[in-house]
Amino acid sequence: MTALTPGREFPRPPAPAPIKLFDNLAMLSTGWVSAMAVLTDDGIVLIDALTSAAEAENVLLPGLRELGADPETIRYVVVTHGHDDHFGGARYLADRYGARVLMSPADWDLVAGTQPADAPARDLEIADGQRLTLGGTTIQLHHTPGHTPGTVSLIIPVRTGSERHTAMLWGGTNPPTTPTALRTYLGSIDSFRAQMRRTNADVELSNHPNDYGLQRAEQLRSRPDGPNPFVLGRPRTQRYMTVMDSMLRGRLADAQARNATGHSRSPGVSEQGLC
Structure with missing residues (x-):
């Protein structure tokens, strides 16, 4: 709740060591932004690629090796949305390993419109509800516009030993400001929440530390045989x-009040907020 409070200063914690959150899911982080690696029998699906080629080379690749995974087996990079802190290393990975880069059509357009120098070449487009299968693992990709026009959120099967769980990752958290865009965001929450119910999602993940994810990772690191703090259960994940x-x-009520009165009822949202 605190993470969505207007005026909230976005946390910039130190970078943690790479860690496996589950047997088939690793977190590789610079602290303020993280990538997830889904480890399959036929290679790796990387979810986001940090901010730059340098971070891909110096954080993602050694992190995967430290966890016993081979970066040369990165087959896909799924970009949750078209901001450079998520696609920054994708071009490097595509050029070095031939990884295919996926993004929604709307956010490929967003990236093309801003023309950042390190943007990946337009590659595969994510359809709403698309399933991406590699090595017997199937990841579901759902359009959840709001943070950007083409934000994508994921449903990921995860496992530890014989335990099986279903993880959700909300693709972009910081809300827009206009009533129309906020209604779009609310519609995305509603549709993705239905997908979470359908798949019995009981694990919550985030690509930014707005959910105490880094603290939970350290809890898992210090007590690897204890209860996994990312397994919230279905009711708490829905919550x-x-x-x-x-x-x-x-936020929508505030935006409507601003439109009606010409001034804000609450402090403005920092653009350095959740991205």
Whole structure:
């Protein structure tokens, strides 16, 4: 709830060591932004690619090796949305390993419109509800526009030993400001929450540390045989989305009040917020 409070300063924690959150899911982080690696029998699906080629080379690749995974087996890079802190290393990985880069059509357009120097070449387009299968693991990709026009959120099967769970990753958290865009965001919350119910999602993940994910990772590192703190259970994972829905409705009420009165009822949202 605190993470969505207007005026909230975005945390910039130190970079943690790479860690496996589950047997088939690794987190590789610079602290303020993270990538996830889905480890399959036929290679790696990387979810986001940090901010730059340098971070891909100096954080992602050694992190994977430290965890016993071979970066040369990166087959796909799924970019959750078209901001450079998520696609920054994708071009490097595509050029070095031949990894295919996936993004929604709307966010490929977003990237093309801003023309950043390190943008990956336009490659595969993510369709809403698309399933990406590698090595017997199937990841579901859902359009959840709001943070950007083509933000994508994921449903990922994860496992530890014989335990099987279903993880969700909300692709972009910082809300827009206009009533129309906020309604779009609320619609995305509603549709993705339905997908979470359908798949019995019981694990919550984020690509930014707005959910105490780094603290939970350290808890897991210090107690690897204890309960996995990322397994919230279905009701609490749903509650994560319920809190976001409630906060966004508050944002929408503020935006409508600003339109009606010409001034804000609450402090403005920092553009350095959740990206």
